[in-house]
Amino acid sequence: xRAAFKLLSILALVCGLAFTQPVQPVMPxxxxxxxxxxxxxxxxxxxFSNRTxxxxxxxxxxxYTGYTxxxxxxxxxxxxxxxxxxxxxxxxxxxxxxxxxxxxxxxxPTQGSTVLSGYYPWLRVLLAGTAGVGTVRGVVYGYKSQAVxxxxxxxxxxxxxxxxxxxxxxxxxxxxTQIVPLAAGQTIYVCHVSxxxxxxxxxxxxxxxxxxxxxxxANVSGVYNNVTTMALDFxxxxxSVAAGNALCVTLSAAVTAxxxxxxxxx
Numbered sequence: 001x002r003a004a005f006k007l008l009s010i011l012a013l014v015c016g017l018a019f020t021q022p023v024q025p026v027m028p029x030x031x032x033x034x035x036x037x038x039x040x041x042x043x044x045x046x047x048f049s050n051r052t053x054x055x056x057x058x059x060x061x062x063x064y065t066g067y068t069x070x071x072x073x074x075x076x077x078x079x080x081x082x083x084x085x086x087x088x089x090x091x092x093x094x095x096x097x098x099x100x101x102x103x104x105x106x107x108x109p110t111q112g113s114t115v116l117s118g119y120y121p122w123l124r125v126l127l128a129g130t131a132g133v134g135t136v137r138g139v140v141y142g143y144k145s146q147a148v149x150x151x152x153x154x155x156x157x158x159x160x161x162x163x164x165x166x167x168x169x170x171x172x173x174x175x176x177t178q179i180v181p182l183a184a185g186q187t188i189y190v191c192h193v194s195x196x197x198x199x200x201x202x203x204x205x206x207x208x209x210x211x212x213x214x215x216x217x218a219n220v221s222g223v224y225n226n227v228t229t230m231a232l233d234f235x236x237x238x239x240s241v242a243a244g245n246a247l248c249v250t251l252s253a254a255v256t257a258x259x260x261x262x263x264x265x266x
Contacts, residue, residue, distance in 0.1 A: 030055075030141035030143060031054075031055050031143050031144045032048070032050060032053045032058075032140075032141065032143075033139065033140070033141040034046060034048040034123075034139070035137075035138070035139050035140075036125050036137065036138055036139075036140070037135060037136070037137045038072075038125065038127040038135065038136045038137075039127075039134070039136075040130055040133065042127075043127045043128065044127070045124045045125040045126075045140075046124065047085050047122055047123075047124045048122065048123045048124060049121070049122060050119070050120060050121055050122065050123055050142070051079060051083075051121045051122075054119065055142030055143055055144055056117060056118060056119045056143070057115075057116075057117055057142060057143045057144075058074070058091075058115070058116040058117070058118075058123075058141070058142040059113060059114070059116070059141055060102075060114050060116070060125065060138060060140045061111075061112075061113040061138055061139055061233075062102070062136055062138030062139075063111040063136075063137060063138065064104070064110055064111070064136040064137070065110065065134050065135055066132050066134020066135060067104070067130050067131060067136070068131045068132045069104060069105050069106075069129060069130065069131035069132070070103075070104050070127060070129055070130045070131070070136065071101050071102070071104075071127070071128045071129035071130075072112075072125065072126070072127055073090050073091075073101035073102075073125070073126045073128070074091040074100050074101075074114065074116060074123065074124075074125055074140065075088045075089060075090060075091060075123065075124050075126050076089065076090075076092060076093075076121075076122060076123050077089070077120065077122040077123075077124075078120070078122070079121040079122065085121075085122040085124075086122075088122075088124065088126070091116055091120065091123070092118065092120075093116055093117050093118020093119075094116065094117040094118060095115070096115040096117055096166070097113075097114065097115040097166075097260055097262055098112065098113055098114030098115060098194040098260070099114060100114050100116060102114060102231075103129070103196075103229070104228075104229060105229075106200060106228045111231070112194070112229065112231040113194075113231045113233055114231070115192070123140065125140060151163040151191050151238065153189045153238055153264045153266075154189075154264075154266060156266040161264050161266045162264060163189060163191035163192075163262060163263060163264040164262070164264070165262065165265065166260055166261070166262050166263075167260070167263070168258070168259075168260060169249070169258060169259040169260055169261055170258055171197075171251055171255075171257035171258070173254050173256060174253055174254040174255075175212075175250065175251065176214070176217070176249070176250040177249055177251075178211070178212050178213060178247070178248045179193075179247055179248060179249055179261050180246060180247040180265075181246050182209060182244055182246040183244075185243055185244055186244070186265050186266055187242070187243045187265070187266065188241040188245070188246075188247050188263055188264075189238035189239070189240050189263060189264045189266075190234060190238055190239040190241070190247065190261060190262070191262050191264070192231075192232065192261070193259065193260070193261045193262070194229075194230060194231035194232070194259045195230055195257045195258060195259025195260075196229045196257065196258060197227060197228050197251075197255050197256070197257040198256045199228070199253065199255045200227065200228050200253065201226075201227060201251045201252050201253035201255045202224065202226065202251070203223070203224040203227045203230065203249060203250070203251060203252075204219055204221060204222070204223050204224070204252075205219070205221040205239070205247065205248070205249055206218065206219055206220065206248045206250050207220050207241045207246065207247060207248070208245055208246060208248065209245060209246065212248055213246055213247075213248035216245075217248075220239065220241055220247070221239070238263075238264070
């Protein structure tokens, strides 16, 4: 009897620990993946066959050196007779985060990413519009289900909360502009933010309350200097904003900017 009681006690303790431990987000190995390294002498990546893999949720992540301007496009093609790609064109599915093509007109930042959704039999990456001499390296990876694109950031009342809210980023000019409104007693978690600016400007992410974070403003990032385009992915460690605060962006120059922010609030 005593042994049985001890066993039950141990099981109860283990179960209790299991329920109290936070669940960590798990990102599965991509179902589809191909790498690329492109230069002026090699403008297209290897053609990737998605005909039997069936991936529908895609991310391209890239970095470059040397170039001062470039255009990087994820392309797709139908299947043609003989099992070869048909006519190539820009990926025609939904752009969930970032832009396609990625157009870079300055040397800062030197990396970016885009999240896409849709099925096509063939995919590749095209490099064009280059200025200078350099190399673009990166990876395109995909999943058969779009559900893996959402990052688990926590639980609210036992219900999982995913980083799957999307808001348009519209910055009308110099100064501070709100991009995610506050929710009383709740925290903003940012998993991705991307934007393109009409001209170079310093960019800072700020928290606060009141109109455009005017009350109690505090920086939640350092200054990103001389930005014309940016794509930031925080993955399984989202950028968080203090509870009850909004998220804003400060521009140092009289430029306009637009983009998208993917976030959660709980």
